[in-house]
Amino acid sequence: xxxxxxxxxxxRCCLDCGRWKAxxxxxxxxxxxxxxxxxxxxxxxxxxxxxYAKKVKERHGREVVPPRVVPDGHRYCPxxxxxxxxxxxxRNRSGRGGHGRYCKPCHNVRGVEGxxxxxxxxxxxxxxxxxGIGQAEFDALLAEQGGVCAICGAADPEHVDHDxxxxxxxxxxxxxxxxxLGQFRDNPAYLAxxxxxxxxxxxxxxxxxxxxxRISSPTRGRLPSRSS
Numbered sequence: 001x002x003x004x005x006x007x008x009x010x011x012r013c014c015l016d017c018g019r020w021k022a023x024x025x026x027x028x029x030x031x032x033x034x035x036x037x038x039x040x041x042x043x044x045x046x047x048x049x050x051x052y053a054k055k056v057k058e059r060h061g062r063e064v065v066p067p068r069v070v071p072d073g074h075r076y077c078p079x080x081x082x083x084x085x086x087x088x089x090x091r092n093r094s095g096r097g098g099h100g101r102y103c104k105p106c107h108n109v110r111g112v113e114g115x116x117x118x119x120x121x122x123x124x125x126x127x128x129x130x131x132g133i134g135q136a137e138f139d140a141l142l143a144e145q146g147g148v149c150a151i152c153g154a155a156d157p158e159h160v161d162h163d164x165x166x167x168x169x170x171x172x173x174x175x176x177x178x179x180x181l182g183q184f185r186d187n188p189a190y191l192a193x194x195x196x197x198x199x200x201x202x203x204x205x206x207x208x209x210x211x212x213x214r215i216s217s218p219t220r221g222r223l224p225s226r227s228s
Contacts, residue, residue, distance in 0.1 A: 004038055012036065016043035075099065079106035131160050131169055142172045149174040 029037035089099040150171035159178040
């Protein structure tokens with residue numbers, strides 16, 4: 001057993017490394033009259049880690065993995081076991097350094113797996129999160145429409161139309177009709193003016209006799225130039 005060397009001029013000799021250091025370089029200890037232990041902080045940390053590794057080995061039968069050395073501006077992803085730049089990790093305000101724990105590819109895989117486990121798939125998650133309905137409600141609403149778009153009658157529409165002010169689901173539309181309502185900002189006045197505009201600028205087929213049609217000219221507009 002190593003014997004403690006008497007202190008000298010505010011210094012103490014560490015029992016492990018044998019170096020003389022100032023007393024503030026030794027760990028706090030309530031067992032010593034001066035409040036400092038017999039081992040310097042560096043040696044005490046080594047002893048503490050060795051003691052922890054021994055306990056883990058005895059209790060759980062596994063070795064303690066030493067900490068990885070990661071360069072500045074990088075992070076270790078535990079899923080793919082790779083060290084990557086921080087730019088490869090998604091932003092996360094609550095994460096260390098403002099980034100998530102997993103790199104973007106692994107983060108996306110975990111997201112898909114989580115949505116599949118909790119909701120049965122990304123489609124169900126999207127419907128629940130965005131519109132408050134599930135696939136069953138979607139299918140029921142589409143069946144009420146006869147399986148076609150509520151506006152143009154196109155088969156197999158896939159887009160949920162909802163009121164952006166109230167969140168109320170109005171129907172199932174095809175891509176074009178859903179996008180068209182969005183472009184007109186769901187404003188009935190704009191849509192009515194668009195109808196009036198088309199009626200006044202589109203050439204019409206007018207039935208003047210059974211099997212005989214006449215092409216009527218628009219009330220507005222001009223003929224295209226010969227050079228166009």
